[in-house]
Amino acid sequence: MESALHRRDEMAILQPTLRVGDKVRFVSPASTPDRERVFLARDVLESWGLRVDFGENAFRKFSYLAGTDDERLADLNAALRDPAVRAIVATRGGKGSYRIADRLDFEAARNDPKLLIGFSDITILHLSLWKSCRVIGIHGALYADDEEGRIPEETRSSLQRVLMTSDDVVISSREDEPTSALTTEGTASGRLIGGNLDMIATAAGWALPDLSGAILLIEAVEMHLGQVDRELTMLRKGGHLAGVRGIAVGQFTKFNPGGGITIIDLLRDHLGQLDVPILGGLPLGHGKNPLSVPIGSMAVLDTAARTLIVKR
Template identity: 65%
Template sequence: MDISSAYRSTIMPPTLMPGDKVRFVSPASTPDRDSVLRRAKILEGWGLRVDFGEHAFEKLSFLAGKDDDRLADFNAALGDPEIRAIFATRGGKGSYRIADRLDYGALRHDPKFVVGFSDITALLLALDRNCGLVAVHGSVMDESGSHPTNMALRRLLMEGGGVLLTARTNENTAVLTTGGRASGRLIGGNLDTIAACAGWALPKLDGAILLLEAVEMQIGQVDRQLTMLRKAGHLDGVAGIAVGQFTGFRPSSGGLTVIDLLRDHLERLGVPILGGLPVGHGDDWLPVPHGAPALLDASGGTLTVAFRSPLAA
């Protein structure tokens, strides 16, 4: 993939400025109200004005209210010219239920940040597939504003530029790293949600850098999902694989680990693999632009993602 062409094919939201208004919405599961309010205080400390979707704290079983209500909150934020960024209160489950009904036209007319991860991967994928929006895979940590994750998110949203992630040798997926370099748009996120989106919300991955992370799944589930993605052709043509944090896994009864399973599936693709990236549900994870041009250097242990200008391949 020509990285300059990839840059031109995306929609880049403008950076946030002090005084801009942002909104928390709940497209998936119900959040803890106190946690959201603490995160809102952090954003206010950045000089932003914060409000909340009408149904942000509702609860209907595992969902934050009815599908139509969660969708209405999200689309209202998309269509409100005063709102400059949309933050998901949490992941959980349920964003995939509404991802096909987002107001993509509003974003084409007035691009703005969408920030979330985990189950919110469904929205990031759908936004990329339907309008090419560069979103943010990440969230505000429910800790001090000076937490490294929050500082990285602030730089990304309010200063722009690029993001450089360095693989960590203490992450269990670090041993998956091969060698070589690859460039392409960074697409993906939570493996469970990627699999749920295959065939309807998952963008074409030809020429892309596929980002993968997962948390607290059975090894058999990972095997089913990767098998389906490979055999259905969804992984055909990927340029490289960026592997983040796979946390909360136990070996199978026969001793097979999730790392063994990932190696078995991913090495069949014959592309550069960079593991050990601080992206996902583990400790001290970092935000990263989703859908933006990226350069994966497996030999050097880095993933560089552009946000305002193309990268040199």
């Protein structure tokens, strides 16, 4: 039976690439960002010829959130509705996007699609936008992978290519990434859906789209093994992973072994039961030199070539 994902492929909304002079807006749908790190990211975008502005509440602080739900939502919806804004950059992840993911202005996103750039907690916004509008987003960021806030050149150039060219995106597995050990045999094609595992599990039952026919991307950071175990168990036994055609495994960082079991052991136990091709070692997530990739686009996962190719 043809999957719901493939029946609705013709409805996927492709945004044009950004051009010099286009306006990009920073908003904070989750936690409060470090101002200086955001300004470093702004400088990079401006060096590409883009114009940058900020949501009214981009640096607000309300407990662990960047403002109240209404304040964070207002900034995001204002950006979705503003015809001058051609891309939206989440200042950071953290916590809180899941509180507003069902209240986005989906009609505005449909009528004037623009790229939402972010990962981690922002994954739930990508999932919700795909489920409701079939809008393609960008899993990635100008992510500083050290304490000094330096953005690696590889990370910069990856996002620039995704935003400002229409070239296919080729992500190669890195042998030095621990999840590369999960790679099996086979090829798969389908729309690349997913991102942060914690947000995929949080979205189940309300913001998670049908994954049948998809290549599922997963990555995570600093979670307890038991939490990963519970989330993957729920996703599998709840039927949310039924029909997935392949698994693209990104960076699983800051995991300590528990009782002799590693995060790789745990992932192998769960993902192996899906009996689909798995490609690990992808530099997508919270690790060293992370790259950017479109979410919602058609992709080909090739374990022999150890590549994930996302079509534009």
